[in-house]
Amino acid sequence: MNPRLATIEPSQIRALAAKKRPTSIDLGLGEPTLLPQQRFIDAAARETAVRGMKYTLNPGDLELRTLIARHYAYPGMSEGRNVCITGGSQEAMYVAMKTLLDPARDEVLIVEPAYPAYAKIAQLEGIAVRSVGMPAATEFRYDPGAIMAALRPETRLIVIGSPSNPTGRVITRAAAQSLADALLARGGEPVWILDDELYRELTYVDDAGSLAAVYPHTIAINGLSKSNALTGLRIGWTIAPAPLCDELIKVHAWLVTAANTFGQRIALGIFSEPGALSEQAAWYRERRIAVLAALRDSGLTFVEPDGAFYACVKLATGTDSLAAAYRLVDEHDVVTIPGSIFGASLEGWLRLSWVAPIDAFRDGLARIASAALV
């Protein structure tokens, strides 16, 4: 057996989710509760009747790749050859880290609080991983100075998510520019950025920076899971400078051959219809207003989300978030995600998702507040 497997702990999210009862209020959900736009699914089914369900080329359908590249229009990577369609953003992350890093010498730096998969992928690949935590004192805002200070000579990749899962933080334009400037000023072999934009369509602030827009050594990853309620479709992508993109495609091809054709047809429908990619964002914007009101009413300390569909709430000082999450599901029938799984900087906090019905969200907050954990 591959000895690296023994080093990877099983997912705490799954262990907690398994404790969910039919009566439970589930604030642990990591996927939309909306239905997807059925017109794109029906159109893809009709197309299949005529054209069957053959493979696309390894990197995906060129028309789709081109539409995606032009939609984001990142400097130096706005053509179809800059895009590889992947089996969800998870495979995109995996391929990016596997392609870019030499496990024998390179290190990855994860900006936390962060989605736990980044570190697990590095472990599975035998890549050295370190993290830099954005502090609670500044409400987990992205701090270019702190990120730069954490770099070591062997750091070849910085992983950052904006909007962040779990905190909902979005990097500001000034912070993105400042990080790019500092990295470019550094000289030598470039440090790459893996920019996880999976929640990009769900951004609620005007001052939203984009690393791919300002830093040439960026791999942007994204997908349809969150924007279009299509988590089960497994369509994601990488956007990268062309020479690197060719290598990403090579690894992707040996891993999975190609992303599924049906999903690519749906994606082509969405990217061909202006506004379809962000059509569901209005629902989240409206819901967020009610969510912020509920959070204020609850008396809990919370981070106001700039994006995504999570809100982090603070536990009483010194509370172990994993133990608290188990107590909340066992004794108060509410599922939450402990902050500790997103990195030490979010210990003492819980991640709540707000895609459940608003009354359930309110009720869940009341249970958390009454549990005397805060």
Next chain:
Amino acid sequence: MNPRLATIEPSQIRALAAKKRPTSIDLGLGEPTLLPQQRFIDAAARETAVRGMKYTLNPGDLELRTLIARHYAYPGMSEGRNVCITGGSQEAMYVAMKTLLDPARDEVLIVEPAYPAYAKIAQLEGIAVRSVGMPAATEFRYDPGAIMAALRPETRLIVIGSPSNPTGRVITRAAAQSLADALLARGGEPVWILDDELYRELTYVDDAGSLAAVYPHTIAINGLSKSNALTGLRIGWTIAPAPLCDELIKVHAWLVTAANTFGQRIALGIFSEPGALSEQAAWYRERRIAVLAALRDSGLTFVEPDGAFYACVKLATGTDSLAAAYRLVDEHDVVTIPGSIFGASLEGWLRLSWVAPIDAFRDGLARIASAALV
């Protein structure tokens, strides 16, 4: 960059396919030309309208996993927990090799002629790879004695495909039993078998053995690509003993999260309807009769396929198959796949697929015969 990437050569199949003209006869195709069974696609689209497109659990939908396990009913692995649904059989291969082998000490033995991806995956993972070729003299029949003789103490996995892509060879019941007996008699740490059954539904001989049926340390991989003309659906699976299956699922989860839900719905439809999995096999059985007649008429030396939809034909002694394939496409406008890419044992041969219209197949054979290569 990951230094292993530099060691992997680009695909010759793709380079040859790129030379195809609109006028070309394409005998290089690796996927069915039939349309898939549309009723399953329409049913999945209707279900999506009601239930959306959420993630399944990492290993896939339990009902589907259970139906698959019970359908094959391999001893010791006939329950849902023995199955992991993957993003096509390519991901299944990748996950199996990555999970099972320790690159620091284990070696994989590939029984050739073989699908080239096995060796490429091993290279990408830094796993030592050796091959054992089944000789042309016995028409590439699987020879348990030759396989056993090729084992070394560090060999932990044997990769074998039945029916074989490229030769169409199927392992006989006696050969499967003999290989199983010899491996079991060996003692010590077991050698695993990765049994690629992707063309299993397309078997045309009665004496078809199954390694998973007789050898307990087997991972069987399969999928819907070839049986149901669904290459673009990217639905495959591993079937494995439960403790190993749990580890496969772990790796699969970090690679791609889960297989696509839409494809799993289609698979559930197919496995729920008796006969649907093998519905298209009749077309191939009928076509094979005409193909064998055309091959005999051509005067070419060929291997009569026990399964799959390929036929290997012999070039004149000493002919370089890669050079021949380039000459055939450049000068005779017919796309073929050189035997050398499937291993040294198939050098001097071409792989032809016979899913194109039968007249085109006949015409292609005539061009190959007239090219004075034989």
